[in-house]
Amino acid sequence: MEMDKGFVSSLIAALLRKSDPPTKEEVEAKAKQLAVVFDYEGDLRSAIEEAMVAIDTRMGAGVSLVNIEANHDDEWVYKRTEIEWTYSDAYEKYLISEKWQPTLVRSLSDVGLKILSHLQDPTSDGSWNRRGLVIGHVQSGKTANYMGVIAKAADAGYKFIIVIAGIHNNLRKQTQERVDEGFIGRSSDPENRVPIGVGTYGKFPHPATLTNINEDFNKNTAAKSGWKINDFSKPIILVIKKNVTTLDALHKWLKELNAKGDGRISDVPMLLIDDEADNASINTNKEDVSPTRTNSMIRRILGLFEKSCYVGYTATPFANIFINPEAYDEDVREELFPRDFIYSLDAPNTYFGPEKVFLDEKSSARILCPINDCEKYLPFSHKKDDALLELPPSLYAAFDQFIVARAIRNLRGQEKKHCSMLINISRFMATQKVVRDFVSLREKRIREAVKANYMMPEEVSNKNEYMNGLKSAFDKEFSDCGFEWHTVKKALNSVFDHLRIYVINSKSDEVLDYKKYERDGIGLTAVAIGGLSLSRGLTIEGLTISYMYRNTKMYDTLMQMGRWFGYRLGFEDLCRVHLPQESIDWYSYIANASDELRLQITRMRRDKMSPKDFGLYVQAHPDSLLITAANKMRSGKKIIVKQNLTGKLVESTLLPTKSPVNQFNDELIEEFWRRGFGGKVAATDKGWFIQDVATSEIEKFITRFKVHKGFELQKALLLQYLAAITDRFGLSDVLLISIGDTTSAESTYRLGTQQRKFENFTTDSWRLNGYRVASRGDEALGLGEAELAQAVNEASKDTSNTGANPADYHFRIARNKPLLMLHALCPKGNESIDQRIPAFGVSFPGGLFGTEVEIVANKVWLEQMAGSLNDDPDDEDDYDE
CATH class of the missing domain: 3.40.50.300 (P-loop containing nucleotide triphosphate hydrolases)
Structure with missing residues (x-):
């Protein structure tokens, strides 16, 4: 292992002497040259990949918000x-x-x-x-x-x-x-x-x-x-x-x-x-x-x-x-x-973070695996004494992925590097132990099956159910990993050499000691089972497969549970994250909200604002209800909170599914569209744009638009906020987002429908995946060249990677006025549901830090948004004593 480190370090040092970044061919040539000098017999592919990442890894300087009134000289260091x-x-x-x-x-x-x-x-x-x-x-x-x-x-x-x-x-x-x-x-x-x-x-x-x-x-x-x-x-x-x-x-x-x-x-x-x-x-x-x-x-x-x-x-x-x-x-x-x-702080460009896992459509489609069967075996709201008779098939499938992924990593020359799986499905230590027993039994059976079949012809090995499970995992998830199944199958046997299963909680005497194995030159293959002890700070080395079935919407608790974030050099394509669809949606929402929070720090810095100003902004952030209100509402009392929507997009992501309500909203859109909301209608790539509509027209439309009862509070907030900023923004913009035959839509004043996934659909409501209505980039529609250039300029100031594509937040800043977006959605994946479901969103420009409104929230609303207040994710059974 020390020899590997020395060779890679020397290779990187040699490459950094070049004035221009080397090509992959130049890296390979230099690696082969040094291998002769060092008499290096390790895996050149792994060394080349590490060197390629090393010379391309960048980290931005970040941005600070300072108290401009304090008597402090930052130059003292210099x-x-x-x-x-x-x-x-x-x-x-x-x-x-x-x-x-x-x-x-x-x-x-x-x-x-x-x-x-x-x-x-x-x-x-x-x-x-x-x-x-x-x-x-x-x-x-x-x-x-x-x-x-x-x-x-x-x-x-x-x-x-x-x-x-x-x-x-x-x-x-x-x-x-x-x-x-x-x-x-x-x-x-x-x-x-x-x-x-x-x-x-x-x-x-x-x-x-x-x-x-x-x-x-x-x-x-x-x-x-x-x-x-x-x-x-x-x-x-x-x-x-x-x-x-x-x-x-x-x-x-x-x-x-x-x-x-x-x-x-x-x-x-x-x-x-x-x-x-x-x-x-x-x-x-x-x-x-x-x-x-x-x-x-x-x-x-x-x-x-x-x-x-x-x-x-x-x-x-x-x-x-x-x-x-x-x-x-x-x-x-x-x-x-x-x-x-x-x-x-800025994260390095090699960081495997929320953006890749939840916001990038291409990578998230590969990484995320929705859990849809765990509730039958171990419900979200289980008690410590509830019997666990069997693990869900999806967990066993995730374990199969882990075995196959480890074999592939070994083939890539990573056998001396750690490879881990995380299982977090219960906060109770007794349940964690039962999970461990089931996983241990499964590991024993797979190990025996592999030992007996890994060198057998396929027509023999595929008759074994456990070998079938491993091949299914390969075919479904890893067929493009660079190796054929017959090669991976031969590598399966070595996976079990250093495979250990741990229960990690405050009462466990098992220590997940990666250093011990490193000293012996061994890459540990670890399955870590636990609850809160796995959720904060503890680094799980080489985390490849994650399986988490937990119920919380508190920002900090949920994000800290995401131990799968980090750095995945040489195996990012093998990482899989198993979560319930509701958690996937909420992670996506929080990832987007967190990015926008960081962008506000940048803008406030440029406006010479202080940490106190940022504190006041966050306290009035619309999501502050979910962050703090649970503690205050356990008594069932209503609370009054201040809200600020600067730079925010608020959408009707909880939609009514009753036909009369949706028919009314369709007719309401037609009514306002026919008269162009009082403005001039122009075509866009995805429908129509109406510029400089009276903000009072937007208020009238939203007032009449019928929403689900669980969205009433947000609707009230929108109307109060629009009223509060009308004097400053007398004019707003409107986007009519439409898919399909634009000629027919324009003549009938009926928006073409956008298909969305069917999950979370009931006879009463439809909660949209990702808590989003608009597609990314929709807010750019209708902007002129100067405004689009401003959005690009804003993006370049907000990130270390100049020239990065603008986010929706940057389009809001460039538009510099409120925007109403209208949609017609239809559930995708269930032919028995033939509905048009109108939805809307309102985005607000930045710079409204001093504008706040007060709203009254109650326990019923919070439980609709965040789930039961009685199942407190921090009331864990595995705290340290």
């Missing part, structure tokens, strides 16, 4: 020319040794320096504290980023560094291991304190630590270490769990042993990194992870230091933004609201 980047340089050298692409390491370093510049100069006088938030992407390298920031902060003079690593022991241990390798340079294992990672590069000034891979912080471990924070010049670092007991012990230790004078530490600049920062506000009744007590203890610890910086890291920032920025208490001091800066 003015302090005496800083020696000892820890930072060692960390970057370590990343390159771990086969990180040099261009990506350089980008990571540049971003880390920008984040450091937002912190306070640790050598500055007086008492100070700063609060910030870094928004990354799920499984995109947030840990690597804050490790780089920690190294640079230590070089600059921060002496006391705390990393809060989630609420689970396994995540704390995983983070401690990474800190040991990337910063401390020595294993924190008390039985094996040997130099590792950065500590293997010559004379290295090892930082001190009061925690280790086995023990969280407590008074005894601190006493055993013999350190006090004022005793030495090197930095000290702690990796602790987000647990009230741990935080309280640290607070007492700091206060009793190290604080001077008035109880505040005056001579030790401190940095607190809060990983999974949104998890400080999780909704739980478990006292030791109480959000109120956890939050107050973090603030108390910060308050002990006269010089402190708090930086939260998260991929789901909603909870952090809902913190009251004005909150203050004499005991716990300022709240954790990121008042000083919010930094939005």
Whole structure:
């Protein structure tokens, strides 16, 4: 394995010397040349592919939103020319040794320096504290980023560094291991304190630590270490769990042993990194992870230091933004609201993220596998004592995919790399164990079938039901993988050499220890079964097949469950994600909403707005109801919330299916169309466009349009918001989206229907897949050349990849006025349903940050949108104790 790393690193280094990016042929030629020099006998195909990715990997600089009123100079980092980047340089050298692409390491370093510049100069006088938030992407390298920031902060003079690593022991241990390798340079294992990672590069000034891979912080471990924070010049670092007991012990230790004078530490600049920062506000009744007590203890610890910086890291920032920025208490001091800066990270272009999995039609069609049979075996709302008599066939089919995918990866020369499958179908530990028993039995039967048949002729092996299942998986999913079935079949037997099945929860003694296998030069083939312990922060190496059947629509919980995001070098085409259709739809919606949230940060930065302005915007975001209201509505009371629709598209994605209602709406469209909504009708590629219609006409139309009862609240919001902005936008645009015979449609004033998938259709309602009515790009219809050019320009400013195609959000900005879109839909895939179902959407331009309306929401509406409030996804049975 070390030989592989060395060869690939040398190949990449040789290629980076070229002024222009090399072609694949040039990479292959250089690889063959070096193979002779190195006497390399490994898999050249894998090395060439890694090198190709390495030289093409890019990462944007991201964008920050800063408090323009604060007395802070970001240039302090560049003015302090005496800083020696000892820890930072060692960390970057370590990343390159771990086969990180040099261009990506350089980008990571540049971003880390920008984040450091937002912190306070640790050598500055007086008492100070700063609060910030870094928004990354799920499984995109947030840990690597804050490790780089920690190294640079230590070089600059921060002496006391705390990393809060989630609420689970396994995540704390995983983070401690990474800190040991990337910063401390020595294993924190008390039985094996040997130099590792950065500590293997010559004379290295090892930082001190009061925690280790086995023990969280407590008074005894601190006493055993013999350190006090004022005793030495090197930095000290702690990796602790987000647990009230741990935080309280640290607070007492700091206060009793190290604080001077008035109880505040005056001579030790401190940095607190809060990983999974949104998890400080999780909704739980478990006292030791109480959000109120956890939050107050973090603030108390910060308050002990006269010089402190708090930086939260998260991929789901909603909870952090809902913190009251004005909150203050004499005991716990300022709240954790990121008042000083919010930094939005760009993901590298090789990131396997929500865009590829849920928004790109071509890749998502390959990756996503809808689950439609699990409810019969293990319902969403099952209890811990419910019997599980058998696993659903779709789960067994996913397991077959995993076996075949591992065989293909081995054929690609990836046998020494980890390959994993995730199974997350229950929050209860007892049920997880039963799932493991079924999967283990299935694995045994498949292993025996493969052993007996992998060398047999096809006419013999295809008589075995398990071999048939494997071949079906190959034929359906992987027939274009570059190998024929007879080759893959011969490779199946080796799949079981290092296949292990784990149950991962707080009570399990099974450890998913990839490092152990790496040390032995083995690629682990792992099946990880669990619940919440699999859902936050824990990295599942080489995740190839994912199977998740869980019921939640809370943004942060659902996105964190998406452990399949990350980097899939050399096997992205083999990855499959099994989800219920409802989850696929909601993930798609959230992915789009999250992208638009990031775009707002960019625009607000250009408009010289502050984190507080962004906080107010998010608090009034229409989706804030789903993020916060569940907690407030458990009593059944109505709540009043502020709403802001700047840059948003609101569509009637929950549609009535009763014919009289849809006939009325069809006739209503005809009525307004006949008179052109009071404007002039022009043809487009997909129907007709009416420019500069009186916004009052739009209000009249929506008022009369009949919607499903579950959409009444959104309709009311639309009308209130249109009324609120009428003075500013007296004119709007209208799009009539029509498919088919335009001549007939224009003469009869009946829109040509757009076929949509049949799922979620009942006698009362139809919930559209992806929570979308309009197709991507529809909002560009009717725009002139200047507006389209503006949209392209907006897109180039919002991404590191200049020239990227504009998103719908950019077309909204370019249009710069409200837009009403009208559609006629028909269910696809069920001939017994012959209906025209009219739908509409209204998109709003950006820049309306100060415009808000109040609406009243109740428990009934929330349950229609988000499901039962009683099945709380965070009320897990597998919390750490």
